[in-house]
Amino acid sequence: MAVKTKHIVIGSVAVIGLSVLAWWLTDRSKKEKEKSNGERKQPAMQTTGMKEKVKPSGISSYNKAEVQKKKKRPAPVADEFPLRLGSRGKRVERLNIWLMRNFGHTGVVSDVFDEITGRQLMKALKKTELDKENYLRYGMEKPVHEQKVMQ
Numbered sequence: 405m406a407v408k409t410k411h412i413v414i415g416s417v418a419v420i421g422l423s424v425l426a427w428w429l430t431d432r433s434k435k436e437k438e439k440s441n442g443e444r445k446q447p448a449m450q451t452t453g454m455k456e457k458v459k460p461s462g463i464s465s466y467n468k469a470e471v472q473k474k475k476k477r478p479a480p481v482a483d484e485f486p487l488r489l490g491s492r493g494k495r496v497e498r499l500n501i502w503l504m505r506n507f508g509h510t511g512v513v514s515d516v517f518d519e520i521t522g523r524q525l526m527k528a529l530k531k532t533e534l535d536k537e538n539y540l541r542y543g544m545e546k547p548v549h550e551q552k553v554m555q
Contacts (some may be wrong), residue, residue, distance in 0.1 A: 480517075486533040491517040495539065502544045503528060506554045 481491025496517045503521070504511035507528045511520040525531060529538065543551045 486538040487517055488533040489517055489522050498544045499534060501548060502542065502551065
């Protein structure tokens with residue numbers, strides 16, 4: 405490599421290094437300013453013309469309660485339909501085996517309906533829960549050697 409080329413390469417590396425250092429320092433100082441501003445200034449509770457108070461997040465306590473009501477579901481009973489997150493039992497184990505056989509489910513075959521099982525069920529059937537009708541329709545209640553392989 406010629407001397408001139410070496411000087412150009414070294415100069416380029418130095419400029420890039422300084423640019424990265426400058427960016428990092430400015431980014432760090434911005435984060436520190438945001439952090440210190442966030443600690444000092446807490447927005448006070450605002451009241452609207454109505455009786456409820458609006459919190460700084462913009463979500464009223466009434467809306468939060470409604471969202472939580474919608475999210476809450478009764479805890480799944482072991483081995484009863486619909487099979488969903490948290491369900492346990494032989495039917496969930498058969499669902500895992502069926503998913504492995506037909507869709508390459510890579511999780512551990514167990515009797516617990518976990519997040520991995522939920523994702524695989526969503527990919528396979530586009531459902532978050534498995535009802536009795538679909539369980540029987542796809543022959544999941546049958547032993548493996550009697551199940552039809554889906555194409």
